[in-house]
Amino acid sequence: MSRIAYVLAAAALSSLIASGVATAQPASPTTPAPTASDKAAAKKKAADDRKMKKQMAAECQKQAKDQKLAGKKRADFIKECTSKPM
Secondary structure, three states: HHHHHHHHHHHHHHHHHHHHHHOOOOOOOOOHHHHHHHHHHHHHHHHHHHHHHHHHHHHHHHHHOOOOOOOOHHHHHHHHHHHHHO
């Protein structure tokens, strides 16, 4: 009788584990694929961001030159200046 109880307990435990794993994985939500206009807008925004960062870096370098900074002080100034939000 103890073998039957042991087998039933093992079967019950394994079914609980299997059902827990199945319910722990939620169904993946369906997200719509980006449209061509979304992709174009994202590319334009990325290009604008790059242009803005270039202009910002140039402005920071001009300020460093005007302040006659050199070496580590210049590098630190430019790093701090370009890290500021746009």
